Amino acid sequence: MSEQEQKNAAAGQRQRQHLKEDRQKTGMMFENAGLTRKNEDFMYQLNKQLDAQGATAEAKTALLEETMTALLEGQKTGQTAKGLFGTPTKYADELLHPKKTPAEQQQTSTVLMSVDNGLMFFAIFTFMFGLMGLMQPSTLKLAQHGSAGLVAIILVAVAGGAAFGFVNKILLPTVDENGKQHRRPLWLRIVLVLGALVAWILVYMLVAFLPNAINPVLNAWAYLILGVATFFGDVYFRQRYHIVGGFWGSSANRRRR
Secondary structure, X not given: OOHHHHHHHHHHHHHHHHHHHHHHHHHHHHHOOOXXXXXXXXXXXXXXXXXXXXXXXXXHHHHHHHHHHHHHHHHOOOOOHHHHHOOHHHHXXXXXXXXXXXXXXXXXXXXXXXXXXXXXXXXXXXXXXXXXXHHOHHHHOOOOOHHHOHHHHHHHHHHHHHHHHHHHHHHOOEEOOOOOEEOOOHHHHHHHHHHHXXXXXXXXXXXXXXXXXXXXXXXXXXXXXXXXXXXHHHHHHHHHHOOOOHHHHHHHHHHHO
């Protein structure tokens, strides 16, 4: 064994010894806390799982103390660790990767819906111009590229995705930290939705004035390929993030689930 290997082995042995001493010390803390035997064993297993799942020493101490306090309170009414938290492995994962609040989940879904809508708009416009280019080639041979240009299509798709993601957020009820739903007044929803649609139409009109130098037109087959590829990319995106609603509607998502 080389000198470096001996050093690595010695370092590994010291680390294992330190971990063993830490677990023994933590185990004594559990024994003196007044927990039942089953709850004490749960805490010991939870401690090992937090180590295995990469918890820092500082975070682990706080999480163990919080859990132990909850167990001591639960013991007063006959509740067990398994009844409160499930298995140590599952609970350690929940502690280290807490679920988002309803408000955070709603915000995330709004962003994902915007991306989903943007991809679908891009697929629709590229496929449409590709099809038009095959049926009537002069469609893609204009002096001013306008909305048929690639950059124009991208900008319209991004604006449409953001607009309809915003519309989706406006139409759905808001959710507070306690999970209670609140709806905006009807008149406000109508005004905001119309405002989003007008903004998107305005973007569509303005991109027509983009200079040809930064707004090239691709040939019909390139647009068709981009449209089909983006469509299937959006299908994967929706499945990957379990997106509900949008162009596909709720029924398609129910079948997928």
